[in-house]
Amino acid sequence: xxxxxxxxAAGAPIEVDLSPVxxxxxxxxxxxxxPIYISHRTKKQIDEARAVNVASLPDPQSDEARVKSGHEQWxxxxxxxxxLGCIPIAHEGNYxxxxxxxxxxxxxxxxxxxQGPAPANLPVPPYQFVSDTKIQIG
Amino acid sequence: MSGPSDYQPSNPAxxxxxxxxxxxxxxxxxxxxxxxxxxxxYWWTFxxxxxxxxxxQILTGVILAMHYTPHADLAFKSVELIVRDVNYGxxxxxxxxxxxxxxxxxxxxxxxxxLYYGSYKEPREVLWILGVxxxxxxxxxxxxxxxxxxxxxxxxxxxxxxxxxxxIPYFGESIVTLLWGGYSVGNPTLNRFFSLHxxxxxxxxxxxxxxxxxxHVAGQxxxxxxxPKTEKDTVPFTPHATIKDMFGVSCFLxxxxxxxxxxxxxxxxxxxxxxANPGVTPPHIVPExxxxxxxxxxxxxxxxxxxxxxxxxxxxxxxxxxWLDAAKxxxxxxxxxxxxxxxxxxxxxxxxxxxxxxxxxxxxxxxGRVLTVCYFAYFLIVLxxxxxxxxxxxxxxxxSESILAKGGKAVASVAIVLVAAGALFLGSLQDARAxxxxxxPPGNKWSFAGPFGKFDRGALQRGLKVYKEVCASCHxxxxxxxxxxxxxxxxxxxxxxxxxxxxDYKIKDGPNDAGDxxxxxxxxxxxxxxxxxxxxxxxxxNGGAAPPDLSLITKARSYGRGFPWFxxxxxxxxQEQGPDYVSAVLQGFEEKVPEGxxxxxxxxxxxxxxxxxxxxxxxxxxxxxxxxDGSPATVAQYAKDVTTFLMxxxxxxxxxxxxxxxxxxxxxxIFAGLMYFTKKKVWADSH
Numbered sequence: 001x002x003x004x005x006x007x008x009a010a011g012a013p014i015e016v017d018l019s020p021v022x023x024x025x026x027x028x029x030x031x032x033x034x035p036i037y038i039s040h041r042t043k044k045q046i047d048e049a050r051a052v053n054v055a056s057l058p059d060p061q062s063d064e065a066r067v068k069s070g071h072e073q074w075x076x077x078x079x080x081x082x083x084l085g086c087i088p089i090a091h092e093g094n095y096x097x098x099x100x101x102x103x104x105x106x107x108x109x110x111x112x113x114x115q116g117p118a119p120a121n122l123p124v125p126p127y128q129f130v131s132d133t134k135i136q137i138g
Numbered sequence: 139m140s141g142p143s144d145y146q147p148s149n150p151a152x153x154x155x156x157x158x159x160x161x162x163x164x165x166x167x168x169x170x171x172x173x174x175x176x177x178x179x180y181w182w183t184f185x186x187x188x189x190x191x192x193x194x195q196i197l198t199g200v201i202l203a204m205h206y207t208p209h210a211d212l213a214f215k216s217v218e219l220i221v222r223d224v225n226y227g228x229x230x231x232x233x234x235x236x237x238x239x240x241x242x243x244x245x246x247x248x249x250x251x252x253l254y255y256g257s258y259k260e261p262r263e264v265l266w267i268l269g270v271x272x273x274x275x276x277x278x279x280x281x282x283x284x285x286x287x288x289x290x291x292x293x294x295x296x297x298x299x300x301x302x303x304x305x306i307p308y309f310g311e312s313i314v315t316l317l318w319g320g321y322s323v324g325n326p327t328l329n330r331f332f333s334l335h336x337x338x339x340x341x342x343x344x345x346x347x348x349x350x351x352x353x354h355v356a357g358q359x360x361x362x363x364x365x366p367k368t369e370k371d372t373v374p375f376t377p378h379a380t381i382k383d384m385f386g387v388s389c390f391l392x393x394x395x396x397x398x399x400x401x402x403x404x405x406x407x408x409x410x411x412x413x414a415n416p417g418v419t420p421p422h423i424v425p426e427x428x429x430x431x432x433x434x435x436x437x438x439x440x441x442x443x444x445x446x447x448x449x450x451x452x453x454x455x456x457x458x459x460x461w462l463d464a465a466k467x468x469x470x471x472x473x474x475x476x477x478x479x480x481x482x483x484x485x486x487x488x489x490x491x492x493x494x495x496x497x498x499x500x501x502x503x504x505x506g507r508v509l510t511v512c513y514f515a516y517f518l519i520v521l522x523x524x525x526x527x528x529x530x531x532x533x534x535x536x537x538s539e540s541i542l543a544k545g546g547k548a549v550a551s552v553a554i555v556l557v558a559a560g561a562l563f564l565g566s567l568q569d570a571r572a573x574x575x576x577x578x579p580p581g582n583k584w585s586f587a588g589p590f591g592k593f594d595r596g597a598l599q600r601g602l603k604v605y606k607e608v609c610a611s612c613h614x615x616x617x618x619x620x621x622x623x624x625x626x627x628x629x630x631x632x633x634x635x636x637x638x639x640x641x642d643y644k645i646k647d648g649p650n651d652a653g654d655x656x657x658x659x660x661x662x663x664x665x666x667x668x669x670x671x672x673x674x675x676x677x678x679x680n681g682g683a684a685p686p687d688l689s690l691i692t693k694a695r696s697y698g699r700g701f702p703w704f705x706x707x708x709x710x711x712x713q714e715q716g717p718d719y720v721s722a723v724l725q726g727f728e729e730k731v732p733e734g735x736x737x738x739x740x741x742x743x744x745x746x747x748x749x750x751x752x753x754x755x756x757x758x759x760x761x762x763x764x765x766x767d768g769s770p771a772t773v774a775q776y777a778k779d780v781t782t783f784l785m786x787x788x789x790x791x792x793x794x795x796x797x798x799x800x801x802x803x804x805x806x807x808i809f810a811g812l813m814y815f816t817k818k819k820v821w822a823d824s825h
């Protein structure tokens with residue numbers, strides 16, 4: 001009952017062009033049937049994410065560990081709430097990040113869980129920068 | 139099933155069979171001469187009602203499966219085609235969908251009856267545990283069945299429920315992948331759920347056979363909880379229990395038919411008339427009403443793993459009930475304290491169900507936690523403690539003694555309490571929807587409302603004109619074929635008029651022999667063409683918000699009615715939230731934006747739209763569409779006509795549904811009456 005060959009093949013890596021995404025905007029792409037949020041963060045959002053005392057978080061992880069160095073403005077996360085799998089809404093909630101409408105979990109501008117029933121941060125999918133304006137997810 | 143039978147058929151052919159397979163003797167001893175306690179009340183008819191419902195679900199389900207397509211791209215449409223095109227497909231679907239709810243309603247009554255009268259106690263432990271297994275299988279079946287129409291609630295319900303298993307440490311993620319057959323809920327998930335939804339009812343039927351077998355070995359419990367001792371304590375199953383069950387079933391059918399014919403969407407969710415969209419989560423994900431108490435328990439525990447464990451143990455704990463409650467007296471009739479706690483427990487369950495439908499915030503979370511503690515305390519503290527400290531009243535020596543002493547009151551009041559509580563519980567779903575604090579749409583007088591409602595033909599024809607001249611430039615009507623316009627219960631155009639109407643449209647067809655697509659005039663069998671080739675094009679042309687298809691819009695939109703309206707709605711058959719909302723939005727545009735509301739660039743203020751910022755510009759203005767029949771050319775009239783038309787497109791067979799409903803009700807009332815008087819006659823000497 002595990003995924004069949006065609007499902008696995010359809011889950012191959014995808015390339016995303018980042019050049020049209022302006023600062024403060026984000027796009028949602030689908031990879032393996034999951035929505036991936038790619039946010040072009042503002043200076044304010046990055047500073048907020050880095051100003052937090054990491055040890056105080058429910059799922060401690062520094063912002064540096066969640067983005068690629070040299071591309072700090074880009075946040076790439078799987079947009080599936082770690083509670084029960086709903087899709088959080090970007091740019092909502094009290095932490096300049098994501099808000100899940102199902103059970104009220106709130107994530108910050110680094111996609112880390114800050115409030116609500118979700119147990120973990122929004123996962124970062126495997127990806128790398130192919131060029132300055134292009135990433136490959138998968 | 140109660141020992142060897144001495145049954146001998148008189149027909150030689152049957153004798154021949156009976157010597158080789160004593161099946162007739164088995165039936166005879168199980169369902170004819172089987173001794174049943176003579177003091178059983180009507181709560182005992184729910185066993186027969188449940189068997190009937192299981193048969194009903196399997197029968198309608200098998201026929202529905204003949205027309206259903208289990209594919210993510212086609213499932214939603216195939217369900218709509220069942221309702222629109224299959225002969226009596228609307229009836230089959232309503233029977234199956236409402237049937238699931240009635241099945242659960244009956245099983246809850248059945249379980250609570252067992253709880254009240256101590257039917258789980260020695261020697262009926264295995265019987266009770268088999269019942270819990272049936273209940274678990276029913277929950278799995280009901281959940282997977284709800285996924286099959288592949289609407290928004292189907293999809294997101296499946297996502298939330300399958301994700302419950304991800305809470306299991308270490309293996310969680312692999313289990314979820316195994317359930318999905320992919321990386322998320324998708325086509326493989328739908329396929330396996332369909333397969334399992336077809337399989338599980340037969341497993342249920344198998345366990346039901348074991349359940350009945352165990353029942354006939356241990357014998358039925360009864361309201362006094364004393365075992366039958368002499369022949370005077372029992373009556374033969376047929377005709378006594380059979381006729382009583384027939385009367386019970388026919389009364390139950392009255393309730394069932396009320397939903398099938400008059401309130402088919404009362405227990406459902408409007409969001410499930412929107413096709414599944416993996417990119418958009420509905421604002422409130424609410425399971426079907428029968429899962430709500432457990433959903434409330436899940437949500438009230440702030441830790442994910444603990445929440446899942448709490449939810450499952452709320453059901454599993456029932457298996458241990460025979461040992462948690464060690465009291466010797468079975469029936470709560472003779473246990474003054476247990477009786478009170480039982481009713482408190484029922485109230486706790488109903489309130490948990492109510493909370494399960496509310497948004498998880500503020501007071502609801504706290505109340506949920508308190509009630510969760512109460513739920514478990516009933517099983518883990520109250521029942522074990524009561525069996526030690528309670529002094530029961532003396533039980534009668536025998537069943538016949540209790541019948542002689544019987545007063546026979548309370549039953550009616552208990553029934554009323556249960557019905558009122560049930561209505562509160564069922565209706566709590568309505569409360570969960572769209573509580574954005576937006577203005578409530580005003581009510582309208584619709585020609586199609588009520589048990590005898592019919593569509594106003596003139597309004598349907600004018601509404602079609604408004605759709606064609608105004609709405610059709612952005613909104614599709616993709617489930618409606620031109621031929622539908624000539625069908626009974628619709629706008630009543632003649633076949634020739636429909637052919638002429640269709641030929642005005644250009645329909646893309648092909649490929650032809652040269653391999654090219656071409657355009658040709660429409661035919662009656664064609665569907666209304668959509669204004670945009672795909673959703674992305676629709677989105678791009680309309681500033682990012684795709685205009686929704688209007689075929690189902692009046693069923694896919696709703697608003698919260700709130701307490702206590704949803705209870706009255708059940709009796710008044712108010713079903714017109716959708717039309718009220720659509721008509722209100724069409725008239726809700728205002729130039730002046732009230733203070734405190736900011737409308738983004740490219741949006742418009744609408745008083746009744748949730749959030750007030752709508753991308754659609756004011757579509758209708760006075761005099762825009764010319765009517766030939768002298769009706770006023772005003773926005774109010776346009777809105778009324780086009781909404782009536784869209785109610786017809788959402789449910790083309792509504793008139794047939796209400797007409798058949800009336801006939802069924804006349805039949806059922808007469809049938810139930812006949813059953814009642816037959817039952818009285820049969821039981822005349824036995825009370």
